[in-house]
Amino acid sequence: MHTPAPSFARRLSASLITGFVTALVVHAAVVLMYFVSNGASGEALVALNNYFLAASLSLAVLLTIAALLGAFRTWWGAAIAGLVGGIAASALGVLYAVVSSGTAWSDQATAFLFTSLAGTSLVFEVGAVVAALTAGRALWKAALSWSRDVPRRIALVRPPSSRLAEGEITHLERVPVDAELAETQWDGYVAALAAEGFEVLDVAAADDHPDSVFIEDTVVIFGDLAVITSPGAESRRGEITDVRETVASLGLRVAEIAEPGTLDGGDVLKVGTTVYVGRGGRTNGEGIRQLRAILSPLGYTVVAVPVKKALHLKSVVTALPDGTVIGYPKLVEHPGVFGRFLAVPEEHGSAVVVLSDDAVLLSSSAPKTATLLADLGYRVVTVDVSEFEKLEGCVTCLSVRIR
Known part of the structure; x- marks a missing residue:
């Protein structure tokens, strides 16, 4: 006896919960870590939040798409979603920072992008993988249960x-x-x-x-x-x-x-x-x-x-x-x-x-x-x-x- 396929609306709601809550966990963890290591000042908190905000929003969208495609059904799917999503979201965050500053793209901006991916944003990328494997998978299963609809016949x-x-x-x-x-x-x-x-x-x-x-x-x-x-x-x-x-x-x-x-x-x-x-x-x-x-x-x-x-x-x-x-x-x-x-x-x-x-x-x-x-x-x-x-x-x- 097979369980009926979840409706698209149910899968979409579960995917949105998984993507955005997992990204929020990553955002909070990374900002908190850098906040503590930078002296726990109010200005540092605001600056860190602003720096990672675009990347975190991008991660939320990417993880939502991955969840909708079924990536969180398996641990390796979640790991891939976290890794690819973390790197891509970090890159988008840097790109947004450069564009919003009004600076034209240059070799210096490209160097900054790669330096950031291997430096400041590395913690964000690792956090995305860990969160996808833990919080992401748990959220996906729980959200499907919370959003359970009457099976369609x-x-x-x-x-x-x-x-x-x-x-x-x-x-x-x-x-x-x-x-x-x-x-x-x-x-x-x-x-x-x-x-x-x-x-x-x-x-x-x-x-x-x-x-x-x-x-x-x-x-x-x-x-x-x-x-x-x-x-x-x-x-x-x-x-x-x-x-x-x-x-x-x-x-x-x-x-x-x-x-x-x-x-x-x-x-x-x-x-x-x-x-x-x-x-x-x-x-x-x-x-x-x-x-x-x-x-x-x-x-x-x-x-x-x-x-x-x-x-x-x-x-x-x-x-x-x-x-x-x-x-x-x-x-x-x-x-x-x-x-x-x-x-x-x-x-x-x-x-x-x-x-x-x-x-x-x-x-x-x-x-x-x-x-x-x-x-x-x-x-x-x-x-x-x-x-x-x-x-x-x-x-x-x-x-x-x-x-």
Whole structure:
């Protein structure tokens, strides 16, 4: 179970606290040290404060930027931030002193800069490193806790294209799709997510991409990491551009599957730290290899599963909140791969969206499965997605949930 990515506002507030308070600690320590060594006179205190003020303000800004970029998550990141920030801030402080004095830059000013960096400002630079490693890291962790916001539960969705009926199909016979009914069903699906507390965000419509409503295939979320896919159908590869921009705007880190690798998000089923990936018509071995290389350092185990009887793995199996994998037996080729497996009585009952620890979203075309899951103690929310099911879609395909 992964902690939701902190919102940008939360990270920004924590970064500002870290940067400015750490710089204040450095400023106070350096001024106090020189104040004592210069006889503890009032004039010396004022002069020292003025001398280091520009450098300290510069350090505050630089450390804030470093914190926002995640430097204070590790001790070595904090050390680098302190060292680079201390040197750069000292240089900016000297530059400000020269410019504010009205003196033109000269060789003498350059010599003064280097002399200061290796002399008077050296204590400031060392102090920046020490403070970043101690106060900075402690402040970063504490500030994130103090500024803790209610975790956002975001659902990314994408409006249906007017060309929806032209969408790709592989395992079904093409039948007419009622575009007006599809719009109504999509609205109902979005309303159901909103009613369950999800903040629903629309990705810009892509009318020239008939399958774009099936947004799940374009990105897979792992904590604060968004993996942009490489759709197996060439006609769908243009869908990823707007999705990439949207997840990046949410402050998520972004990784990508590159050609010749192909990967559809509908082939990726996450159960704890195990990631099952369907090897079928839309996802190839190279795509799975790249996903494994991305996720293994994060502690995930990628398990490849052959899929031949359906378009995607998640057309065949999904998981309940407790990690039990459910599926329609006639379509599941390798149920033993999943450990805990529960057969459901209807084909469309194999796809559920987890809404919370005790609630799931299910297609209304699987009433027997709804009864089964309710009997297991789950609250079952049903929606009609029949027009999307005609195109090998299901309830999972129509959104990407970010928790």
